[in-house]
Amino acid sequence: MNHGTLRGANSAPSQRSLANTRAPDEGDGVDTSPDVSDSIAKTTCYMCACRCGIDVHIKDGKVRYINGNKDHPVNRGVLCGKGSAGIMQHYSPARLKKPLLRTGPRGSGEFREIEWEEALSIATERLSKIRRTDPKKLAFFTGRDQSQSLTGWWASQFGTPNFAAHGGFCSVNMAAGGLYTIGGSFWEFGEPDWDNTKYFMLFGVAEDHDSNPIKIGLGKLKARGAKVVSINPCRTGYNAIADDWIGIRPGTDGLFVLALIHELLKAGRVDLDYLLRYTNAHVLVIQEPNAADDGLFARDGNGNPLAWDRVAKMPVSATDNGAKPALTGNFQVDGRRCVPVFQLVADRYLQESYSPDAVAERCGVAADTIRRIAAELAHVAFEQAIELPVAWTDWAGRRHETIKGRPSRSTL
Numbered sequence: 001m002n003h004g005t006l007r008g009a010n011s012a013p014s015q016r017s018l019a020n021t022r023a024p025d026e027g028d029g030v031d032t033s034p035d036v037s038d039s040i041a042k043t044t045c046y047m048c049a050c051r052c053g054i055d056v057h058i059k060d061g062k063v064r065y066i067n068g069n070k071d072h073p074v075n076r077g078v079l080c081g082k083g084s085a086g087i088m089q090h091y092s093p094a095r096l097k098k099p100l101l102r103t104g105p106r107g108s109g110e111f112r113e114i115e116w117e118e119a120l121s122i123a124t125e126r127l128s129k130i131r132r133t134d135p136k137k138l139a140f141f142t143g144r145d146q147s148q149s150l151t152g153w154w155a156s157q158f159g160t161p162n163f164a165a166h167g168g169f170c171s172v173n174m175a176a177g178g179l180y181t182i183g184g185s186f187w188e189f190g191e192p193d194w195d196n197t198k199y200f201m202l203f204g205v206a207e208d209h210d211s212n213p214i215k216i217g218l219g220k221l222k223a224r225g226a227k228v229v230s231i232n233p234c235r236t237g238y239n240a241i242a243d244d245w246i247g248i249r250p251g252t253d254g255l256f257v258l259a260l261i262h263e264l265l266k267a268g269r270v271d272l273d274y275l276l277r278y279t280n281a282h283v284l285v286i287q288e289p290n291a292a293d294d295g296l297f298a299r300d301g302n303g304n305p306l307a308w309d310r311v312a313k314m315p316v317s318a319t320d321n322g323a324k325p326a327l328t329g330n331f332q333v334d335g336r337r338c339v340p341v342f343q344l345v346a347d348r349y350l351q352e353s354y355s356p357d358a359v360a361e362r363c364g365v366a367a368d369t370i371r372r373i374a375a376e377l378a379h380v381a382f383e384q385a386i387e388l389p390v391a392w393t394d395w396a397g398r399r400h401e402t403i404k405g406r407p408s409r410s411t412l
């Protein structure tokens, strides 16, 4: 049996002959795959929101380790470091096992463990006073425990509308923004179309969330030769495998995007059909600087937002699916000036202050790079549009036999 060169505690790695080293194997009498569990519990990981399938290996009633479930559609066997560390949810010495009662002044960090009966009786006494007087005085906030439907239901039964949970301050806003703008987000809210995307922009992604599906998705993009562009001050993680890394100054991503919008507007590379179908770009906004409703949507007597029909040349309901709404122009509605939302967007972002030359220094990205990214984005979106044979019904009840897509995608 050849163990290679023996390595003492003080030997420098450079003095070892790597050619003579190898890992022990079965032939050495070493069991490289010992049985460490007597049962495997199949469940989903709770360490972030995407819920990878996991196999939890248990021995003598204790979790020994966790690995990815190869049959699970979300992660197909992949497990991230955070998911592996899920074992510490059970065995971390810092885990709270009982309620803590503060015994010192606020901020002193002085607590003592109490039993659940005592905790419940303290809480019941305090809460019953509030409920008797004015339940709305209770502001009920819960952490990231994924039981928000239950805690929200409890708060509404208590009688307070003042309840919230982690998601409302974090991912839900991002997800809503993603759904309304790029048609998808990630985690349980949907994902980029990894199978059809040709140009993928990645803005400052937190890699501790959804990492397995994103890793698998990025692998698909790279295998197909799609271009991955990352916009991130750091070139680590996903950014290290990007084809094009834009090392932007922290906090200026929004300005960078507005400069892209400036370029796309200037070049006329705007998907007007998309804006009309999915957004309120055609809704009229009141432009009466001295009126109380200046800047608000113009509405009909029933409160419906109005648009301007460019064929009928009159205001119509913005949700009238037979209308031909104008996206640009100035119109008079009941003697007041109104313009479509898109006109306001164009007026603002076509200003020189949003040009690549004007933002380059603040973003730390060369103006030519911004212009190049905008041109690439437009090229893929308009010259390489795709059509998928997937039937769908839009908001107005119209059936479409195919989905048209612009295979450039962004994720945040």
Ligand code: SF4
Pocket (backbone or CB within 6 Å): 045, 046, 047, 048, 049, 050, 051, 052, 075, 078, 079, 080, 081, 082, 083, 084, 208, 209, 210, 211, 212, 213
């Ligand atoms: S990506 Fe990691 S942390 Fe998130 S659910 Fe999957 S294994 Fe768990």
